[in-house]
Amino acid sequence: MISVGIVGGTGYTGVELLRILTMHPNAEIKVVTSRSEAGKKVASLYPSLSPSLDTIFTSPDVAVLKECDCVFFAAPNGTAMQMVPELLKAGVKIIDLAADFRIKNSATWEHWYKQAHACPDVLQTAIYGLPELHREEIKNAQLVANPGCxxxxxxxxxxxxxxxxxxxxxxxxxxxxxxxxxxxxxxxxxxxxxxxxxxxxxxxxxxxxxxxxxxxxxxxxxxxxxxxxxxxxxxxxxxxxxxxxxxxxxxxxxxxxxxxxxxxxxxxxxxxxxxxxxxxxxxxxxxxxxxxxxxxxxxxxxxxxxxxxxxLVKGAAGQAIQNMNLMFGIEEATGLLQPGLFP
Ligand SMILES: NC(=O)c1ccc[n+]([C@@H]2O[C@H](COP(=O)([O-])OP(=O)(O)OC[C@H]3O[C@@H](n4cnc5c(N)ncnc54)[C@H](OP(=O)(O)O)[C@@H]3O)[C@@H](O)[C@H]2O)c1
The missing domain is CATH 3.30.360.10 (Dihydrodipicolinate Reductase; domain 2)
Incomplete structure (x- = not known):
């Protein structure tokens, strides 16, 4: 089982990660963070997830996240880069749904995101997580920059x-x-x-x-x-x-x-x-x-x-889980083959 942490579990991409991961046969949700809802049951905020989830929101804490095999950042730009170097050292695999690691050139990133990059040296090691384009590199990556929608x-x-x-x-x-x-x-x-x-x-x-x-x-x-x-x-x-x-x-x-x-x-x-x-x-x-x-x-x-x-799916959480599957050497489509909802 892959033990998973989600930073930003109350947001739209966070709850979409939870929806898909609760049906994933190889993933176990270990940590779900929220600063505003810490201490509450995830299922009390999102009853749609309740039959399969009894996790409690906790404040983001690198020491706790280090215990996970895989951490998803579903938080605003500029959040992941504060914690990624320490998580990488601990051997955790990371998928950032925000933009911190998508742009290779740190000066270009700083121009567009109007802040200094906290770990520009890590930018070159991150793989842009579009499997249809970078599949082989994603398989060997420790840090994936999930593309924007x-x-x-x-x-x-x-x-x-x-x-x-x-x-x-x-x-x-x-x-x-x-x-x-x-x-x-x-x-x-x-x-x-x-x-x-x-x-x-x-x-x-x-x-x-x-x-x-x-x-x-x-x-x-x-x-x-x-x-x-x-x-x-x-x-x-x-x-x-x-x-x-x-x-x-x-x-x-x-x-x-x-x-x-x-x-x-x-x-x-x-x-x-x-x-x-x-x-x-x-x-x-x-x-x-x-x-x-x-x-x-x-x-x-x-x-x-x-x-x-x-x-929220191919543009965020679904693609992130597709990347997780590749990074952990399991079948790429695992947990992701549900057809669309119509109407
Ligand atoms: N929405 C989309 O369609 C979409 C698609 C692709 C990529 N993205 C990207 O994915 C990321 C999340 O998007 P979203 O739409 O899910 O955002 P959202 O609905 O606004 O949720 C943001 C989440 O991050 C948490 N958060 C906020 N500031 C934080 C901080 N400083 N440290 C830790 N956690 C923090 C929030 O909870 P607390 O404040 O309670 O901690 C909340 O759970 C963004 O970077 C966004 O650009 C979004």
Whole structure:
């Protein structure tokens, strides 16, 4: 059994980790932290978990977390980096759902996250946890930087085209929409029901923190600089990311459907839909799937890829558990094959 600790067990990704891990045959939940709810039963805050969980929230304490085999950080940016060096020394495997270890260059990270990095030396040892791209490195990693939700949907959508080769001046555009749970559980005015309901708006158009993360990985795949524009929107739904991706002046002569199908044919968590079938966020709700469609409208030069995920599952907790499975040498899909909820 893998004994698991979760830092940030009251938040949306924390409770999603708990939901999936309580059904995981190889994991045992040992520590769940919350500063605000310490001393309370997890099941008293989340009765949906009660039949299988009698854990009590405790305050985060490295000495206690060191006793776990695997620690997930489901806490705000800047939390994990304070505890990771000591946990690494103790031999604990770590998966950070926040952004502390996603960007390799510490100056770039500090620019975007507006704080000094607590352990820049560790950045180079962290593996970016997108299994479809870095599977072999994840298997040997002690520290995994779980990708952001938008980056997961966007990178998986562009990946086959970039691997096939694009010219340096090819323009990549990601028009993305997220449900409000992407912003976490803390009270905040833009996600109030009366502000987000019956509304549709763009945000951080000139500077979203996922832009450098996505660009870093797209450039690793393309093996050269890429021109990348990213426009996020908030839509009035709870879960889901919908990314509409455009590759302009693609000049791709190959059969796109075959390219995508062949790239993902051995992946348990990426489905390329048949021609004429378009993905919807409801198709992946509560599942670890990314669903994709690819087309070239009007036989023109622009390729359009549609990519959907559940931000809390393939975009966070599910992908983190997929990474845990790889890091501990168990079947990658263990505990993650539940189909989506519909309707
Ligand atoms: N929501 C998503 O769709 C999504 C997707 C991908 C990645 N992420 C990332 O995952 C992380 C968690 O997101 P979330 O949406 O679950 O956030 P959230 O709902 O706001 O929950 C944050 C959790 O962290 C705990 N916490 C806050 N400050 C802490 C600190 N200084 N030390 C230890 N624990 C602390 C909170 O509990 P206490 O305050 O009681 O300790 C709470 O349990 C974030 O970094 C986020 O960017 C989120």
């Amino acid at each position: 938008y980056p997961t949907a966007v990178i998986l959508g562009f990946l086959p085209l970039l691997e096939a080769g694009i010219a340096k001046d090819t323009q990549l555009i990601a028009d993305t929409k997220s449900g409000v749970s992407g912003a976490g559980r803390a009270a905040n005015v833009p996600t109030l029901f009366s502000e987000a309901g019956e509304n549709f708006k763009a945000y951080n158009v000139n500077a979203h923190r996922h832009w450098p993360e996505i660009k870093q990985e797209l450039e690793i795949i393309a093996t050269h600089d890429v021109s990348f524009v990213f426009t996020p929107h908030l839509v009035p739904m709870v879960r889901g990311i919908f990314a509409t991706l455009y590759v302009n002046n693609a000049e791709i002569s190959m059969d796109l459907a075959s390219l995508y199908k062949e790239r993902y044919e051995n992946e348990s968590f990426v489905q390329v839909l048949e021609e004429g079938v378009l993905p919807e966020t409801k198709h992946v709700r509560a599942s670890n799937q990314c669903m994709l469609s690819v087309s070239r409208p009007y036989s023109g030069e622009t390729v359009v890829v549609l990519s959907v995920i559940d931000n």
